[in-house]
Amino acid sequence: MNILNPKINEYIEGAIPARKPPFDEMEAYAKEHGFPIIGPLVGTLLKQITHSIKAKRIFELGSGYGYSALWMAQALPEDGKVYLTDRKEENKEMAVRHFEKAGLLDKMEFFVGDALEIFKEHDGPFDIILNDIDKTGYPETIPFVKERLKSGGYFITDNVLWSGRIFDDELEDSTKAILKFTKKLYDDSDFMTSIIPLRDGISVAVKL
């Protein structure tokens, strides 16, 4: 299911400026290999939020080869950092190459392993936490994020509309986990949450 009306999606994608290297190469790689990156519409939103709240310290759970993190890194100040995590060493190697090309290598630290376990080893406060791991892991993230996110910080999670599979009669484990996560997040009075139906649906929660 298309989350956005395809005509509207096409219109917005056509309205945003063409991406410069290395973003264009990263997008081409995603298309060729079917790698699920957040894409330029959500990337732009992430950069806007980073800029708006003057974020300095960002943690990402599930970074792939660094596309989403690189969008945020562009808006970080001189002394800003984005911590990336992924279970695959090859993704780290690609991310390092792309950050280097963008001249932002000094803004990133990449940890290979289980994202939530690595996250638990890092103390807050973080200004932004981006969540894009395997969907079955989503519900478990909330208490750890809450502990480490500063008040006024943003907890952003991708794929919360899951290509419309949230409406299926028979739910897969990943879909059940997304539904559980979304309910927990909306019900949590420490967060003020919205879902933005861009691309695959993104939840944006501000910690109060």
Ligand SMILES: C[S@@+](CC[C@H](N)C(=O)[O-])C[C@H]1O[C@@H](n2cnc3c(N)ncnc32)[C@H](O)[C@@H]1O
């Ligand atoms: C959807 S992709 C991330 C895309 C990235 N956020 C972007 O938009 O550019 C998810 C990535 O998270 C990694 N991943 C999924 N679950 C993980 C986990 N529990 N620990 C570490 N890495 C994980 C996968 O290897 C994959 O590269």
